[in-house]
Amino acid sequence: MNPPPPWLAEFHRQWLRARGSRPLPASSPFSRPWDDLLDAAGLHSAELRHHAAREALQLASSGFLSLTRGRHQLSINRIRLPISSEPWLLSLFNSQAPADSLTASLAIVASFQSSPHPLFPDEWPRWCAALTTAFSAGRPLRPCHWKNPDALRSFLSLVFDLTSTPWPPATLVRDADIALGRPTKTIERHHRALAAALSTLTGKPTPLESLGLISSNSRLLFDGPLSLTFPDGARLHSDALRHGLSITAADLARASSISTSASRIISVENHKTSFLHLAARNVSRDSLIIASSFPTKAVRLLLTALPLSLPHWHFGDTDPAGFLILRHLRALSPRHVAPWLMDWIDNPDSPPLSAWDRRTLDDLLASPLMLDCHPDLLRIRSANRKGAFEQEARSPLPPFPSISSINPDLPQP
Numbered sequence: 001m002n003p004p005p006p007w008l009a010e011f012h013r014q015w016l017r018a019r020g021s022r023p024l025p026a027s028s029p030f031s032r033p034w035d036d037l038l039d040a041a042g043l044h045s046a047e048l049r050h051h052a053a054r055e056a057l058q059l060a061s062s063g064f065l066s067l068t069r070g071r072h073q074l075s076i077n078r079i080r081l082p083i084s085s086e087p088w089l090l091s092l093f094n095s096q097a098p099a100d101s102l103t104a105s106l107a108i109v110a111s112f113q114s115s116p117h118p119l120f121p122d123e124w125p126r127w128c129a130a131l132t133t134a135f136s137a138g139r140p141l142r143p144c145h146w147k148n149p150d151a152l153r154s155f156l157s158l159v160f161d162l163t164s165t166p167w168p169p170a171t172l173v174r175d176a177d178i179a180l181g182r183p184t185k186t187i188e189r190h191h192r193a194l195a196a197a198l199s200t201l202t203g204k205p206t207p208l209e210s211l212g213l214i215s216s217n218s219r220l221l222f223d224g225p226l227s228l229t230f231p232d233g234a235r236l237h238s239d240a241l242r243h244g245l246s247i248t249a250a251d252l253a254r255a256s257s258i259s260t261s262a263s264r265i266i267s268v269e270n271h272k273t274s275f276l277h278l279a280a281r282n283v284s285r286d287s288l289i290i291a292s293s294f295p296t297k298a299v300r301l302l303l304t305a306l307p308l309s310l311p312h313w314h315f316g317d318t319d320p321a322g323f324l325i326l327r328h329l330r331a332l333s334p335r336h337v338a339p340w341l342m343d344w345i346d347n348p349d350s351p352p353l354s355a356w357d358r359r360t361l362d363d364l365l366a367s368p369l370m371l372d373c374h375p376d377l378l379r380i381r382s383a384n385r386k387g388a389f390e391q392e393a394r395s396p397l398p399p400f401p402s403i404s405s406i407n408p409d410l411p412q413p
Contacts, residue, residue: 004092004093005052005055006041006042006043006052007037007038007041007043007052007055007056008055008059008092009041009093010037010040010041011032011037011079011081011089012089012092012093012095014032014037014040015030015081015086015089016095018030019086019098022098022138023098023099023101023102023138023146026083026086028083029066029080029081029082029083030080030081031078031079031080031081032078032079033077033078034053034056034067034076034077034078034079037079038052050074053074053075053076054074056076056079057074057076063082063085064082064085064088064089065079065080065081065082065085066079066080066081066082067079067080068080096149098147101146101147101148101149102135102136102138102146104149105135105146105147105149105152106132106135106136106146108149108152108153108156109128109131109132109135109152109156110128110132112128112156112157112160113125113128113129113132115160117160117163117164118164119163119164119166119356119359120163120201120202120355120356121355122354122355122356123201123202123203123354123355123356124160124163124201127200127201130200131144141200142196142200143155143192143193143196143197144156144197155190155193155197158180158182158186158187158190158194159194159197159198159201161180162176162180162187162194162211163198163201163211165179165180165211166212167211167212167213168212169212169328169331169332170212170214170295170297170300170332171212171213171214172213172214172215172297173187173188173191173208173213173214173215174187174188176213187208187213188215191208191215194208195207195208198210198211202321202356203354204321205293206321207293207294209293209294209295209296209328210293210294210321210324210325212294212328214295214296214297214300215249215296215297218248218249218296218297218298218299219246219247219248219249219296219298220246220247220248220249220252220290220291220296220298220299220302221244221245221246221271221275221290221291222238222244222245222246222247222288222289222290222291222302223242223244223245223275223278223279223282223288223289224238224260224262224282224285224287224288224289225237225238225239225260225261225262225285225288226238226245226247226258226259226260226288227258227259227260228247228251228252228255228257228258229255229256229257229258230254230255230256231254231256236251236255242279242282244275244276244279247298248298249296249297249298249301252298252301252302252305253301255305257305258302258305258306259306260288260306260310261285261286262285262286262287262288262310263286263287263310263311264286264287264288264310264311264312264313264400264401265287265288265289265290265303265306265310265311265312265313266278266287266288266289266290266312266313266314266315266340266400266401267289267290267291267292267299267312267313267314267315267316267329267337268289268290268291268292268314268315268316268391269291269292269293269314269315269316269317269322269325269391270291270317270390270391270392271291271293273391273392274315274391274392275289275291277397278315278397281397281400286400287400288306288310290302292314292325292329293325294324294325294328295325295328295329295332299329299332300332303329303332303333303334303335304332304333304334308334308335310335311335311338312333312335312336312337312338313337313338313339313340313401314326314329314337314338314339314340314342315340315341315342315391315394316339316342316391317389317390317391318342318343318344318345318376318380318387318388318389319357319380319386319387319389320353320356320357320358320360320361320364320380321357321360322342322389323342323360323364323370323373323376323377324360324363324364326339326342326370326373327364327367327369327370330369330370331369338401339372339373340401341391341394341397341398342373342376343376344376344379344380344387344389345387345388345393346379346383346385346387346388347385347386347387347388348385350385350386350387350388350389351385351386352384352385352386353380353381353384353385353386357386358381361377361380361381364377365377365378365381
């Protein structure tokens with residue numbers, strides 16, 4: 001029977017949906033009501049349904065299917081796929097048995113786990129081990145699944161190549177595609193999955209910007225007074241809107257002028273809680289508060305467009321990743337970015353530093369942009385743990401910083 005009839009294709013689709021995620025052999029035959037199956041396959045006329053019944057009876061007589069019959073010659077109540085016929089159905093549609101997909105995917109993960117990672121030597125094998133544990137139990141580990149071994153191999157290869165390269169700050173993702181020898185838009189197409197993989201790999205929310213990559217049209221979340229004027233004379237004002245507005249890098253790039261009446265910029269790493277707390281306190285609207293983990297293209301465009309006389313503070317976590325964000329901000333900002341509430345506080349019960357943390361600390365201590373942060377960085381390295389690093393530990397928050405709190409001895413960019 002070539003090609004397979006529509007009702008059998010629908011039966012195969014429903015079987016895959018029900019059994020395709022179970023790597024263990026089934027304990028009972030898969031079955032469907034015959035009339036429901038025909039309806040799902042779009043076979044509504046009496047002629048098409050009679051023809052489908054004759055096809056099903058022929059397959060049943062060959063032993064591939066089992067039917068519960070009605071009183072009439074072409075009457076079928078229910079169709080079943082014997083467990084012994086599952087390989088036949090899979091081969092008919094060139095599908096792979098779930099157990100075979102799982103075995104192939106586990107072998108792929110084992111191969112990647114044995115590859116030394118130049119930048120994440122501890123985290124990479126740990127992540128692969130977590131994938132193996134989840135897959136062996138028949139579960140996915142977001143964003144990876146064992147059902148499609150070829151797709152898994154391709155994605156793990158992309159993650160490995162992307163995280164093995166020390167990208168210069170503010171590298172466009174399409175330039176990264178070219179550098180990796182991949183089709184353009186590969187990283188953009190997998191943006192969400194890559195961010196999820198990075199977060200699982202590092203154990204904390206980790207956007208692509210943490211690698212130094214920026215998308216072509218990122219979005220900026222902010223609170224406070226901001227005005228944009230465009231070449232056609234149109235204007236955009238945040239005015240009295242509160243508690244978080246967003247604007248794209250494309251709009252920032254096409255604006256002919258960008259201004260603010262704020263007396264300070266405060267960037268904040270955590271956009272879900274700390275940003276909202278600061279925005280709620282920005283009653284006088286004298287601060288421009290922007291959410292910025294690893295800075296995006298939108299953040300860079302805004303910081304370069306605002307007056308150099310506007311002071312900038314950053315409120316972030318105090319683990320190595322938090323200070324790395326501060327360094328990234330300093331690298332792209334035309335003004336000095338002062339830390340706010342980023343003095344390191346010890347916590348003996350906090351997690352130990354990973355190999356990535358220790359390597360990042362060494363890079364931060366070697367950076368001329370981070371000289372003023374050396375006391376805290378050295379304390380972190382000496383304790384070999386993260387401490388009370390999360391922003392949420394800073395409660396209640398003090399008043400917003402003033403210009404007098406910036407160290408005048410620090411060199412300005």
